[in-house]
Amino acid sequence: MESKYQGQDQTLLQQGHSGFAADWGSDQRVFKKVSWGKAMMWILLLSDTFVFACFLAAYMTARSSTTVDWPNASEVFALHIGGHNFPLLLIAIMTFVLISSSGTMAMAVNNAYRKARVPTALLMLATAALGAAFVGMQAFEWTKLISEGVRPWENPWGAEQFGASFFIITGFHGTHVTIGVIFLVIIARKVWRGDFDRDERSWMSRGNGDYEGVEIMGLYWHFVDLVWVFIFAFFYLW
């Protein structure tokens, strides 16, 4: 059977920092033991890191250069339930939903490598459902803020840059979640049908029980959760 990692003598790979130097100084390829699909996903995620970092840095610049008070996120995103005011409640729920989805995704990857077809597909669908719930709550959040008069150029509570920062940062993140949900459903369907078990090569699978596509999907999904960790800290809690 043809090796997954062609042209590499797996027994001669060095470990640790000498391995790091040897990998980067070697012929053919730097990322040994990493399929091209996974390496490309990581490179996409690295560039995406810089996109989100630019948004957050721009938000930081806007917030620290304005002479007007920044709206208090704790109050802006509060929910009134039964006469009591819960600060930031919806955002907290969204955070827990997204973390739960990361957990189900990790379980899906684990099941995929045991070639447990049905549990993998079901866990991926659960992940997609949680992701869709997250986007739904985000849509609710947007509707609420827009009806309260938040625009990219003004808002009722303070610094004008608040609206632009909010819509760009959460909008771009929500777009990532939406794309993730779509791909989760596509790959879950492939897993469910047993596409990865057949000996057919595709752009997602080398065939013959290669479930790495699920892990690569997982990388993207965990990244979406990772970005939310930073948004939660810098935009909502700060």
Added chain:
Amino acid sequence: MAQSSQTAGTHAKAAVGEHGGQQHPIRLYLLVWGLLFVLSAASYYVDYAGLQGLLRWTLILTFMMLKAGLIVAVFMHIAWERLALSYAILLPPLALIGLLVILLVESDYTVATRLIEFGSR
């Protein structure tokens, strides 16, 4: 030569299966999952309790970095990848610290200019 025999030894331990070696005990995932919940609850509590100032920022950043570290290391398997990949992913974002410093200096200047020209606050 000494190095290559040591290499073979460590390699046997970190043997790569057909799945690229990224199968890990489910208990570890559950542990990380639980920790993420606890850390999120803790950072929400920082807001709920209304902590302010340096204590608030320190706690927010600490919980944020712990959560990010757990996700990247365990859920995204960076802890088990070769250093060539880990460093290629983890080191470039450090350049952002430079960007943040430049922008903070710049916004200090902007806010000073605004106060002088518009005289608000």
